[in-house]
Amino acid sequence: MIPKPATQADLAAMASVxxxxxxxxxxxxxxxxMFSGAGTYAFISVDADPSGMVLCRVIGGEAEVLTLAVPPWTRRRGVGVALMDAAMVEARARGAAVMFLEVDVGNAAAVTLYERLGFxxxxxxxxxxxxxANGRADALVMRLDLTSAPR
Ligand SMILES: CC(C)(COP(=O)(O)OP(=O)(O)OC[C@H]1O[C@@H](n2cnc3c(N)ncnc32)[C@H](O)[C@@H]1OP(=O)(O)O)[C@@H](O)C(=O)NCCC(=O)NCCS
Incomplete structure (x- = not known):
């Protein structure tokens, strides 16, 4: 499974994921x-069905992960990491030196994934x-230096 750059034709699949x-x-x-915003790009992975998507933007040398999603049926198979790898390569190609994201502080799966990537x-x-009904949750801001990241 190699993520491919997403186009307008992938919007329904991205929303489904x-x-x-x-x-x-x-x-x-x-x-x-979101996809039509300035500096925005996305990758989608397709297995038998769409199996993951990541949406990012690069503005002024800074990249931001806007969302990352993998459906439950295909988790823990490396899709999230593959999408993030593609997103980081593209961010560097677009001139970003640093990548930021926000994640629910209680989202252990995502926080672990991002820390594994060097965030x-x-x-x-x-x-x-x-x-x-569950009230409000804190967001962790995470940062990756793209010039010295391990991957
Ligand atoms: C977070 C998410 C994208 C991970 O996708 P994934 O394809 O399952 O991730 P990967 O298979 O690439 O996992 C890579 C590593 O992340 C960590 N990880 C992933 N899910 C985990 C979990 N449930 N618990 C603990 N660690 C986890 C592990 O270190 C894992 O490596 P391992 O499987 O070799 O142990 C997916 O669970 C998801 O879409 N969750 C709901 C939406 C979300 O939280 N998005 C991100 C916040 S913006």
């Missing part, structure tokens, strides 16, 4: 809005996520 991975997903229109904890945004 997102819906399987998040409680409050972006629908196809929301995905299209370090850079800050905490209190009550950043609205979890509806």
């Amino acid at each position: 997102h819906a399987q991975a998040f409680d409050a997903p972006w629908d196809e229109a929301g995905m299209a809005t 370090a904890r850079a800050g905490l945004r209190k009550a950043y996520y609205d979890r509806g």
